[in-house]
Amino acid sequence: MSEKVLAVAAGHEITEKEVNDLIKNYPPEQQIYMSSPQAKQQVLEQIIAFHLFHKMAIDEKIPESKEYKEMIEKMQVELASHMAATSVIEGIKVEEAEEKAFYEENPDLFAAKPQVSAKHILVETEDSANDIAKEIADGLAFEEAAKKYSTCPSKEQGGDLGYFSRGQMVPEFEKAAFEGEIGKVIGPVQTQFGYHLIRVEDKKEGSVIPFEQVKDQIHQQLIQNKQKEVYDAKVKELETKYGVERKDV
Structure with a gap:
């Protein structure tokens, strides 16, 4: 047909x-x-x-034309070089035993750190923070207080900072948030930025990410590592075989 x-x-x-x-x-x-x-x-x-x-x-x-022939020659060289390089690294495999070994030997790479979700209100003085804390105790919603008084850009989200792990906040703020009780207003807490009122919204304990969830990620990383090793070794071999003379750039 x-x-x-x-x-x-x-x-x-x-x-x-x-x-x-x-x-x-x-x-x-x-x-x-x-x-x-x-x-x-x-x-x-x-x-x-x-x-x-x-x-x-x-x-x-x-x-x-001369330009056409030069371009074709350049393309032929690039294509041949690419095909030769591809032939060196194609067919490289990684066994599941290697993936599991990498997973077990690098536990820090697959550990979910403890996290805290918190909202805060930032003001310049301790007195201001105490006054705002009293208003919240008297019934003003924490989010409304953040929008009304906070000097931090997070005020637009009611002071919400989302989830964060250790090392992402200044030490004084981090200590108060991780040690604070969920739902309770903490502070004033002084940092280099001013005085904070903090309310912890949620806490997530640290955990280990299961192997099955990261198996594909590990596979790709190990494949890339092997390909690089084989590629670099082949380049060294070809340098010896064909010769390379490097000039000062």
């Missing part, structure tokens, strides 16, 4: 298969859009233009 011809440009028959093959080169998320008649027509027009310009290049003897 012959292919359906959608157009003829400069004597070249453009088939439906040629259009579909080009669409297959698009990312998967774009291929859905490209299946519409309007999008297919756009692709067809691109192919038509391609063949028209190719015919123009032939008529103007561009393939016979």
Whole structure:
């Protein structure tokens, strides 16, 4: 069965298969859009233009030009080099035993640190912080107090800082938050930025991320490590075989 011809440009028959093959080169998320008649027509027009310009290049003897031949030679060198380098690292495998060994030997990489979620109000003086704390005790919502009084940009979110682990906040703030009771207003706590009122919203204990959740990540990392080792070793081997003379840059 012959292919359906959608157009003829400069004597070249453009088939439906040629259009579909080009669409297959698009990312998967774009291929859905490209299946519409309007999008297919756009692709067809691109192919038509391609063949028209190719015919123009032939008529103007561009393939016979020095620039064309130099570019082809450069592309051939790059393609051959790429294919040779790919042949060195392709086929490298990592066994599950290696993945598990890496997981067990690097526990710190797969440990979820303890976290605290907190809201805060930042003001310049201790007296101001005490006055605001009294207003909150008398019924003013912590979030409203943050929007009204806090000098921190987080005031727009009611003072919400989200979750953070140790080492992300200044020491005085961090100590108060990690040791504080959930739901209780803490402070004033003085830091280099001023005085804080803090309310701990939630706490997450540290945990170990299961192997199955990070198996793919470990696999890719080990593959890349092996590929680099093999690649670097091959470069050294080829330097010895073919010679390299490095000049001062």
